[in-house]
Amino acid sequence: MLDKQSAIPIYVQIEDYLKQQIAQDVYPVKSIIPSERELSELFGVSRMTVRQSLTNLVKEGLLYREKGRGTFVAEEKMEQPLNGLTSFTEDMKARGLSPGTKLIGFSQVRPDPQIRARLGLSSEALVHKVVRIRYADNTPMAIERSYLPVDLLPTLSEEALQGSLYAFIEQQEKLVIGQATQRMEAALAKKEDAEYLQIAIPAAVVQIERVSTLEDGRTFEVVRSTYRSDRYKFISEIGR
Ligand code: GLP
Known part of the structure; x- marks a missing residue:
């Protein structure tokens, strides 16, 4: 799924992957996405890297976090x-x-x-x-x-x-x-x-x-x- 040789940073590739999954409704609006731990296992990268991708997507308004519950897909802007x-x-x-x-x-x-x-x-x-x-x-x-x-x-x-x-x-x-x-x-x-x-x-x-x-x-x-x-x-x- 990820191209570790690519000039595109890994965290950006993860963001793109999640954006695609959201666009294809694999994760519909308001649904929970996999946890940091699950994503880091899935991609074989550190939790830090996954966290950076998620934080960026939260800042963009694509995802939102709920304390103690997880990260969810936001409604479209x-x-x-x-x-x-x-x-x-x-x-x-x-x-x-x-x-x-x-x-x-x-x-x-x-x-x-x-x-x-x-x-x-x-x-x-x-x-x-x-x-x-x-x-x-x-x-x-x-x-x-x-x-x-x-x-x-x-x-x-x-x-x-x-x-x-x-x-x-x-x-x-x-x-x-x-x-x-x-x-x-x-x-x-x-x-x-x-x-x-x-x-x-x-x-x-x-x-x-x-x-x-x-x-x-x-x-x-x-x-x-x-x-x-x-x-x-x-x-x-x-x-x-
Ligand atoms: C928009 C405009 C405001 C305007 C308002 C009136 O939000 N940005 O400049 O005053 O609409 O809205 P309403 O009629 O719902 O009070």
Whole structure:
């Protein structure tokens, strides 16, 4: 199974082998894979080597470990399109998943200069600062920190934020959402965020800042979202 003469390191060959087995459904989603000891016997390599392969696959999000139980095959990452201006609730429903929200912060503050500039507000203006953990079928997927002008959304409430913000804006406030600009970057999860997302640090996350405007041109939100990189990949259609 392994080619010990190859220039490809043994631990990479083991990773490739396991990836193939997973792709062929030999180990289906959520099933347990053989233990380190079993794999080291199977391949005739040290447990250290096997551990390195497994750790890499855990970091990639293909496997996950459960303390005292073993290593399991993770669900496929979610493919999040980058083209449409959709809400988290819409994205989850489109996949047949049940969206959930935990509101962990809701206050009215003077925003920092960068957010104020993005929202095009005066120095006196207040914003709603909203921090929400977003879930798919009870699994934490992302943390969203949103800044929304109070003047534009004076009736925004804790209750409304338990559900879809976009539904509140469109159905309750009868405003028309137009377009957004997104900036995306890689980062390491902060300790606090890793706890909310139930991931072990160090962990890579994807940060997306979305600045959205209404059809009439008014900016209604700046959102800084932190996505689990073990649960998400991003997809965009490009042409030429
Ligand atoms: C996505 C976007 C956010 C937006 C949110 C609204 O997650 N990244 O910028 O605020 O959707 O979602 P919902 O309407 O479910 O609250």
